[in-house]
Amino acid sequence: MNGLHNLDSHYDVIVIGARCAGAATAFLLARSGAKVLLIDRQQYGSDTMSTHALMRSAVLQLKRWGLIPRIAAAGTPAIRSTTFHYGDEAVKVDIKPEHGVDSLLAPRRTVLDPLLVDAAREAGAVVRHGVALSELQFASSGRVIGASLRDGRGACMTVRSDIVIGADGRQSTVAQLVNAQVLVEGSNASGIIFGYFADLNSDGLHWHFAKNVAAGVIPTNSSHCVFAAVPTSLFVSTFRGDAMGGFLQVLASNSPELRANVERATLIGRLRSFGGAKSYLRHCHGAGWALVGDAGYFKDPLTAHGITDALRDAQLLSRGIVEGGARGLEAYQRERDALSLPLMRTTDAIASFSWDFDEVKQLHADLSAAMKTEANHIASSCQPASLAA
Ligand SMILES: Cc1cc2nc3c(=O)[nH]c(=O)nc-3n(C[C@H](O)[C@H](O)[C@H](O)COP(=O)(O)OP(=O)(O)OC[C@H]3O[C@@H](n4cnc5c(N)ncnc54)[C@H](O)[C@@H]3O)c2cc1C
Numbered sequence: 001m002n003g004l005h006n007l008d009s010h011y012d013v014i015v016i017g018a019r020c021a022g023a024a025t026a027f028l029l030a031r032s033g034a035k036v037l038l039i040d041r042q043q044y045g046s047d048t049m050s051t052h053a054l055m056r057s058a059v060l061q062l063k064r065w066g067l068i069p070r071i072a073a074a075g076t077p078a079i080r081s082t083t084f085h086y087g088d089e090a091v092k093v094d095i096k097p098e099h100g101v102d103s104l105l106a107p108r109r110t111v112l113d114p115l116l117v118d119a120a121r122e123a124g125a126v127v128r129h130g131v132a133l134s135e136l137q138f139a140s141s142g143r144v145i146g147a148s149l150r151d152g153r154g155a156c157m158t159v160r161s162d163i164v165i166g167a168d169g170r171q172s173t174v175a176q177l178v179n180a181q182v183l184v185e186g187s188n189a190s191g192i193i194f195g196y197f198a199d200l201n202s203d204g205l206h207w208h209f210a211k212n213v214a215a216g217v218i219p220t221n222s223s224h225c226v227f228a229a230v231p232t233s234l235f236v237s238t239f240r241g242d243a244m245g246g247f248l249q250v251l252a253s254n255s256p257e258l259r260a261n262v263e264r265a266t267l268i269g270r271l272r273s274f275g276g277a278k279s280y281l282r283h284c285h286g287a288g289w290a291l292v293g294d295a296g297y298f299k300d301p302l303t304a305h306g307i308t309d310a311l312r313d314a315q316l317l318s319r320g321i322v323e324g325g326a327r328g329l330e331a332y333q334r335e336r337d338a339l340s341l342p343l344m345r346t347t348d349a350i351a352s353f354s355w356d357f358d359e360v361k362q363l364h365a366d367l368s369a370a371m372k373t374e375a376n377h378i379a380s381s382c383q384p385a386s387l388a389a
Contacts (some may be wrong), residue, residue: 007037010161011211013036016147019116020113020293021167024314025317025318027065028314028318029318030124038117038125039149055304056376060099062311067104077105078104081095108221133147136164144288145160169293174291175291182280184281185279186278189232189279190214190351194272198265200262213253214228215227222306228298229250230250239273244271247259277300279344281341282295282297284332284336285329292310299348308374315378319332
């Protein structure tokens with residue numbers, strides 16, 4: 001539903017941003033008995049600037065939440081291997097069954113995000129698209145006590161809540177309004193161009209690395225997503241004026257076969273570009289507010305791990321809120337930071353492009369160890385209990 005009509009004046013929780021982080025948080029909190037309002041200024045089912053590879057702990061969470069059958073019904077292919085290409089050397093890794101997960105997934109965001117929103121709504125959350133946060137309401141103590149919302153027709157409304165959650169992405173308005181401190185910042189960023197190709201002859205995930213270039217192939221709904229990446233300092237000189245020419249050149253520098261394969265396939269729509277942004281980890285809670293997903297923590301897309309961490313943090317934050325008070329939110333930040341810092345540092349090093357093949361192999365081994373720790377943590381941690389318990 002769009003717009004501000006029929007909203008109550010108070011909710012336990014208002015969640016700003018209805019994509020992976022926000023919709024998953026709203027789902028978990030509503031399922032725990034909280035009265036939740038979930039809003040997004042964009043439309044239900046719209047696309048966003050992202051590719052969509054999900055790692056094991058994300059698939060594990062979606063399985064726990066009962067959402068895998070819906071993802072499969074949307075035609076999302078199961079991914080059973082991932083191959084790392086270092087120049088001419090290919091290292092293929094089969095996805096071994098662990099924590100009840102025997103394959104990975106990469107649903108389009110037009111599949112994953114609305115599916116999480118539907119789950120939140122079915123769990124009892126009130127959902128409104130086409131509604132933007134304009135201001136936060138503060139008590140004289142400085143505590144956040146609600147939000148001023150505006151819809152597409154210019155109607156405004158102030159809604160009170162016990163907590164406002166910013167799941168509003170990299171340019172988070174909530175983070176700006178509460179002045180959330182940046183705790184750690186990365187040094188590097190990659191510029192990425194990607195597109196969707198029909199009839200591409202490829203199986204499993206592929207990640208290519210060579211000097212100052214990277215590329216990847218991600219099987220998704222009815223097509224393959226193919227991306228090309230360079231250090232952000234080379235983004236303009238590589239792609240400006242002729243995005244397709246630059247894209248094919250980066251693919252060829254990684255692997256001439258990859259370029260030939262992509263040239264034989266059919267581009268669906270147009271190429272999309274992301275010029276790059278440095279990683280950050282922000283302080284993620286305070287009196288009456290919290291941040292989740294990219295609003296609180298972003299890292300370079302080259303390791304394709306933002307959605308996985310957004311779903312993870314939706315679970316950690318929901319549990320923190322259900323457990324109650326400042327202690328629950330402090331535990332959320334502690335767990336988030338401990339799990340995120342190794343992923344963030346390794347991703348930043350990969351995004352530097354200043355490695356040789358032995359070094360980037362070691363970085364991938366470090367990343368794999370951090371992902372294992374994350375999956376073990378998610379597998380052993382409980383779902384949020386009931387608010388009433
Ligand atoms: C090029 C690229 C490729 C990527 N590839 C991958 C990948 O393969 N795998 C992976 O795991 N991750 C990937 N990522 C990262 C991933 O996209 C993000 O980590 C993920 O989208 C974060 O989700 P989120 O819900 O926190 O925020 P977002 O997806 O950014 O959603 C934020 C939402 O908040 C809404 N919003 C913002 N401000 C307001 C406001 N004031 N009022 C109301 N609503 C508001 C927006 O409309 C938006 O819908 C990629 C990122 C990029 C840029």
